Amino acid sequence: MKKITDTLSIQVFDSRLMKQYFGERPFAVFDIETTGLSPVYCKVILSGILLIDGTTAQVIQYFADQPDDEKILLEATLQTLSQVDYIITYNGRHFDIPFVEKRAKKHGLVFHPTYNLDLYQVVSSHSPLRQVLPSLKQKSLEQFCGLSDGRDDEISGGESVALYERYMAVHTFDLERRILLHNHDDVIQLYRLLPIIAKTDFHRAMYKQGFLAGDYWIQKTVLHGHDLHVTGLQLTSPIDFISFPTDAKPYTLIMNRASRSFELQIPGQSEVGALYLDALAILGEETIREIEKYPSVVNGYLITQDHGLINYMEINCFLKAFFETICLPKR
Template identity: 30%
Template sequence: MADRQRRLDFLDFGRRGALAPEPSGRAGVAPRPEPSTENRPAPATALTASPPSPWIGHEAVLPEFVRWLDGEETVGPAGPALVVRRSYPATVRLGRQPLARALDVDGARLRQIGRDDTLAQLDISRLAFIDCETTGLSGGTGTLAFLVGIAWLDGSTVVTEQYFLPDFPAERAFVAAIGQSLDGFDGLVSFNGRSFDVPLLETRFALTKLPSECLELPHLDLLHPSRRIWKHRLETCALGSIEQHVLGHFRDDDVPGWIIPQLFFDYLRSGDVRTLAQVFEHNRLDLLAMVALVGRLGQMLDEEVVPDDGPDLYGLGTLLDDLGEAERALRAYETALTLGLPPDLRSRALIRMAVALRRSGRRDLAAQAWERLARERGDSAARALVELAKHYEHEEHDYETAADLTRQAGLLVGLRPWVTGPDTAQDQLARRLARLERKARRAGQRPMTFTGGSEVSLVEPLAAGP
């Protein structure tokens, strides 16, 4: 623990050296003169601090880095750095997904995937996929990236570079080498990189007094479209979960992400880079999974791959809906309903269908969607009845039917409030009903007076649920 504290304390870049133990045996914050040791009894063995191990020098680790990880030394702007380079034919599959399909994703699709106009003019081959392995997940100045993977598409090849921090004093050269590599690209691709990887790297660039313009490039974060599509089916939308359940790739002997910081600290104590072999493989597979995922998202937007699961199709429909592709979204919702959805998603799909149809001017079809929702007898039935009442009031001018539907909504709204605002749902329905009854009288229609019993309507009677 003293050794680890000493290493972490080195992050104060203005000084270097072992921390002097205080008389209590705890690590101090700064060295201080020791009082005379004459006539002082020897401290108890249990309280004697063991001397810290020396720094792992760059030259010391290089032979083992080359031997066990097939790495090499590269000369960067701030000195030598350690890197592992690999290349893979784009024809390689990650599970069911060929890496080469990412090459078909153009700027228009990148803009749709990321919902970011700055991506529209970019070429996929000019994007750097990035992923960091760190000393913790909390962020801030106390968290370092000790392994940064960068991947890109070079013609029919996927190239990966993994920059490694052998010990804390080498961080400036490590960060400078990363910046030099990223300077050659027009944009970034990550998985949750907007919230974690890039802010972390920005902190490290700032603390090492290096320019960070390479991190200000247009950025496609794959977490957000992935969560939009697959969150309704998967328990977690972590990259590993999507890799397994969407891409169909299962890793053998993969190291869990939560243990990676400890493996790095184990390496710092032992100096044995073999401790980190699985971490390098984990990082490489994360990079390849992002390349494959971009290809899969592009295929889904091109309708080359259509999900065969209702919740996934609903998620795709919401993405298409927000992109303004209403017709494709409607097809996705209808297919999702056919394949089967849990009750809550079924209601949400019908609501989205009705809203999209009404927005496109197909009000009769929108009314049919609201009627289907009313028949579901779920928590959204009151809303569906009110929307049907609006349709009969404004489109059909059938005020009697509109009033009847409003009364039925009144049976449900006390148990299932769905209107928010200063007025209660009951108040709003009461005002609507009074207005409809006035309109019905003026039109010579005879609205029924609600007596508390069941009434004839266009939908099946709705039983008040619990």
């Protein structure tokens, strides 16, 4: 296996939306190249990881230049990804991450769950761009955003597969360079695409995709009847814990150490077409100050839904405040 590292200057993406959900958490932009679409029969032959440190970007690539390199490639990839809190991909939830998980399992490796901000899903499901663009492939989005000049490679993922087959037969530098360049440009261009979130309903996307809150990964949020139902994972020091509703803590919270899962149910009420919950009773006077600036937080109550419209931003901010300040017994 070859490890290739490229360090370059980059214009840092500074976004209020991203900071609202991710703060200063370390992240990686991630992309893989494979010998085909099926993780049952095909291999990972190249992984690209973009890390940001100040105004400097580092692209780390692990390349299988020998037939039996996949296991050590995956080991190196997973080790690097374990150093960040979340990863950014383009269609990674449907392809890159499941592919790596299945190939890692085949080699007896464990891919610990890592939050994945899938920019393709954000744009595809939470913006009008699907109606505007003929294709939502990454290169099409780059062209729409005026970023085509930042890409040097001229091949597709499918062409990369054919080039790799030729490379394994002759091992020429030119073939290797073209394969690496495609992956290298993919991760850099994906980072440059992040400003597109301003054209999306990002709060709705986070409600649907989940987000990080303190030491917890909120995976699914649903309004079930009047109540708010939340499930997810404990990221560090998982515990077994059960809390049933009381006057001081009017919610049900169940945590499972073995599965690292948690389940939160907050009772709500309804009135004149609106659903709401008692945010003040749950967060307390000090913590609720963090969200009472939002229009759907009124007199200590969080309006979760108003005449059929869900207040995604306020619900997300409420849950972040809850999980970032919750105090639970140590294991």
